[in-house]
Amino acid sequence: MDRFTVGAARVHRIEEWAGPFLTPELLFAGFDADRYAETRDAIDAAYLDHATGAIAARIQSWVIEADGRTILFDTGCGNGKSRPGIPVFDHLETDFLARLAAAGFAPEDIDLVVCSHLHVDHVGWNTIKVGDDWRPTFPRARYLFPEADVEYWDPANRSRFPDMVGEAVNQGFFDDSVRPILAAGRADIVRGSLDIADGIRLDPNPGHTPGCQTLTLTSGGESAMFVGDVLHHPLQILNPDWNSIFCEDAAGARAARRGVLDRAAGSEAILVPAHFAGDHVVRIGRDGDDFRQLPAF
Template sequence: MTEDHVQRFLIGDVEVLRVVEWQGPFAPAAALVPDCAPEVWQAHEDVLVPEHLEARGGRAVAALQTWVLRSGGRTVLVDTGVGNGRERPGNPLFHRRQGDFPGRLERAGIRPRDVDVVINTHLHADHVGWNTLDAGGEWAPAFPRARYLLPAADDRHFGPAGGYGGVTQPMDRLVYEDSVAPVHRAGQTVLWEDAYRIDEHLVLEAAPGHTPGSGVLRVESGGERAVFVGDLLHSPVQILRPECSSCFCLDPAQAARTRERVLERAAQERALVVPAHFGGTGAVEVRRAPHGFSLHRWAA
């Protein structure tokens, strides 16, 4: 799909739209998922190339995107990408980025005032960037009517109470101050722990490991199910080998345990798995396999 394309599908009565901020070759596959041996990537090139892995060059293909859900009369955004004009030193893709993501949302029929709920599955830079806009030299909430649902454990870790993540990543303080703190000051945040029900179809559940507060969004409607897993998965290779965590996981062992648990339930329930960064059609059903899970059916 092109960056300006909007993908739509239904989960029962819940409409899902996918709006892409950017997609393309992202990082060397061996660096993105360092626990995964090169021969595993090679053995599965038939399902990875070209939408998730370059045919030549060895880089993983990824997308920065927002999933928009229309449920129970509400418009819900799942993650908000990188944003424009951010100071992100050390990351050329994110640093002072300029793009037309708000225009893409509007062309998909989503105006800022239409948004009722914003979910940040966790508080990394590429999941909170469009939380805010530059309003005359100050950052302000981009969605003036929305409740922003933030994982409390991440807010403690990445916020001032946790020393901005111990400043292990220089970006952490910058990300919090331009994309999270302004929403707190506006009184629009809800901090949640363990689980949080949004409506009869949507519930957030804790899924720690990638970050302390990483969460997944479960959707159930009309006998159909999906789970939006954020950065629990960066590549389909982690479905095939769920013990392999990404280089961005703060607790790789816990992330692997969480990934196994979430994928096991998805396989049992025949739920569509919707990661934050997959290219291609972006979502897939999984089934249990001898050494992990298999890619059963991609979303239409």
């Protein structure tokens, strides 16, 4: 599903990277072998290689056209960035901007960039290299960064956060993909909830990182929730207490995930996670206290 509508709003999926990622045993901090055996057969092969156990993953961004705005939600890994903590994305080179163009958008068409949170795979295309400098990729855009993540991930503040989980894997992103936007005066720091435009709202959803934020798009009686990494894989719909190994606050991440699933089930919203393969977007059904994956369309 590369294109869908939410009422009068239009949403375009821009894929940066596709591949197998870790196995569930390695990705999920709360992995339970018995629960996996009970739930894995419910997962379509488009999301999980049942022969090898590898999770099918995507790095993808979303362009939202609504209320006269053109918003890029999450910006992937970016090109040419040094990522010693996660070799698969080290000096990645993709044709992401060509794919954005194929969807109908030049960099100057984007008027707002929203990062669901500040992690290495959600901020990369914020900047491109010009000479020796990292410059904003989207020349007309303001960039919305959550305050809690700006404080948490700035290496200058490292001593304030002794229990940080993701330092190694996220090495480098702040200085090449966040600080240049701050220095260029292009960032707006988000504190709490924010109404971006009519039917476009940001709400804090901390846990995976302190600054995680959900964008809810509402139009014509329909809605979609862009939730970033509140969940990485459909197995977490069936096992909502399974965090990823990249979650900073275990209890907060579980609460955020259950909250999102509860809201999506209650509102029949389209759920738009950052890394789902398969159809990329889903809806959520409820069986008593349990949740299940439904097709979005």
